[in-house]
Amino acid sequence: MEDEACEVADELVRQLLPNLLRRQAAQVADETECCPRCGGALDEKPDRTTPLATRRGRVHWKQPVRRCEACRRDFFPSGQSVGL
Numbered sequence: 001m002e003d004e005a006c007e008v009a010d011e012l013v014r015q016l017l018p019n020l021l022r023r024q025a026a027q028v029a030d031e032t033e034c035c036p037r038c039g040g041a042l043d044e045k046p047d048r049t050t051p052l053a054t055r056r057g058r059v060h061w062k063q064p065v066r067r068c069e070a071c072r073r074d075f076f077p078s079g080q081s082v083g084l
Contacts, residue, residue, distance in 0.1 A: 009056075010056045010057060013054070013056040014054075014056055014057050014058075014059050017052075017054065017056075017059050017061070018059050018060060018061035018062070019061075021052070021059075021061045022061055022062050022063075025061075025063060025064050025077075026064055028064075028077055031077075032066060032075070032077035035068035035070065035071055035073075035075070036075065037068065037071050037073065038068065038070050038071055040068050040069075040070040040071070041068075042066035042067060042068055042075065043066065043067045043068075043069065044064075044065075044066060044067075045065040045066065045067045045074065046065065047062035047063060047064055047065060048062070048063050048065050048076070049061070049062055049063075050062075050063045063076055064076070064077065
C-alpha cells in the first residue's frame, strides 16, 4: 500500500511541476524587457518544450523564449529563476 501511495504522489508531482515551473518562468520573462547583451528590445517567441529530470521522474515544461534581433540570439530569461 505504501508503494502505491508513493507512485500516486510521484505522478501528482510530475503533473503539477510543469505548471508551477511555467508560471514562475512566465513571471520572470515578463519582467525581462531588454537584451542582456546589447540592451535592445526583446521580441517574444513561441515557448520551447524543455525536458527536465527530477527526483520524481522526467517532466516536460514550456519555457519562455525572447529574441534580440540586433544580436540575432534567443534568450531564456527564466533559467536561473527556476533553478536550472
